[in-house]
Amino acid sequence: MTAWDALAAKRAGVPVFAPGHVWLAGAGPGDPGLLTLDALAGLAQADIVVHDALVDARVLALAGPQARLEFAGKRGGKPSATQADISKRLVALARSGLRVLRLKGGDPFVFGRGGEEAMTLAAAGVPFRVIPGVTAGLAALAAAGIPATLRGTNRAVIFAAGHGAEEDFDWTPLARSGQPIVLYMVMHNLERIVAALMTGGLAGATPAAVIASATTPKERVLISTLESLARDSRAQKIEPPAIVVVGDIVTTRARLIAADAMTESEPK
Numbered sequence: 413m414t415a416w417d418a419l420a421a422k423r424a425g426v427p428v429f430a431p432g433h434v435w436l437a438g439a440g441p442g443d444p445g446l447l448t449l450d451a452l453a454g455l456a457q458a459d460i461v462v463h464d465a466l467v468d469a470r471v472l473a474l475a476g477p478q479a480r481l482e483f484a485g486k487r488g489g490k491p492s493a494t495q496a497d498i499s500k501r502l503v504a505l506a507r508s509g510l511r512v513l514r515l516k517g518g519d520p521f522v523f524g525r526g527g528e529e530a531m532t533l534a535a536a537g538v539p540f541r542v543i544p545g546v547t548a549g550l551a552a553l554a555a556a557g558i559p560a561t562l563r564g565t566n567r568a569v570i571f572a573a574g575h576g577a578e579e580d581f582d583w584t585p586l587a588r589s590g591q592p593i594v595l596y597m598v599m600h601n602l603e604r605i606v607a608a609l610m611t612g613g614l615a616g617a618t619p620a621a622v623i624a625s626a627t628t629p630k631e632r633v634l635i636s637t638l639e640s641l642a643r644d645s646r647a648q649k650i651e652p653p654a655i656v657v658v659g660d661i662v663t664t665r666a667r668l669i670a671a672d673a674m675t676e677s678e679p680k
């Protein structure tokens with residue numbers, strides 16, 4: 413009996429993947445331990461897994477022996493399928509009678525374009541379900557020992573995308589909120605966004621961190637301040653994918669590490 417069979421035997425109501433259906437699932441940030449049981453059920457039953465570049469190889473390794481893996485997404489330097497092509501591909505695969513697992517890094521609906529895929533499937537009349545995933549913003553903070561919310565420190569947490577920051581976007585209200593800001597897809601625009609947040613009123617000394625490749629063996633954590641963040645991360649050659657977090661919650665990491673009881677999530 414495999415671990416999956418043992419688990420499925422104990423769990424009432426494991427969802428059954430029907431032919432011609434699509435499951436739009438989150439793969440989490442990297443560590444397969446952060447998959448949901450429903451995503452695991454999808455991997456075990458799928459005929460085809462259509463995944464993006466952020467889905468960790470260790471997650472794909474959990475697919476059943478019958479499953480074919482198909483890459484669809486952006487990959488640095490190479491021409492990538494457009495979102496419309498990917499959505500159409502999901503419809504075509506489902507119509508050919510396959511059980512289609514669409515696996516996306518983190519959560520499919522958090523800066524993941526899962527909403528567009530869901531709308532295309534709905535319009536085409538293809539039955540689908542959405543399985544949320546652990547989003548990188550929360551997983552990276554947890555891995556770094558930074559609580560996303562902390563009583564007495566913040567009562568909201570802001571998730572924002574740095575990609576497209578060259579477009580018209582007013583960072584001032586975010587800076588003024590006094591609440592921590594968690595930035596995705598920010599490394600290419602880091603200088604620009606840091607400057608905008610400081611212009612918006614955030615002090616240069618505001619604690620800030622970068623967490624790269626969270627929950628993978630390549631994980632790196634850099635602690636800095638808002639004004640030094642861009643320079644420090646360039647100096648240390650921090651590469652995407654990375655999450656940036658700005659706010660007082662960052663200082664909790666030092667206290668948790670000082671207590672020396674926090675074990676790493678991943679063997680290094």
Ligand code: SAH
Binds near residue numbers: 521546598624
């Ligand atoms: N749907 C995904 C986000 C896709 S946008 C989710 O919910 O997590 C891609 C961005 O996610 C990257 O640019 C990076 O900011 C972040 N990201 C994804 N995986 C990450 C990881 N393992 N560590 C740090 N950041 C990650």
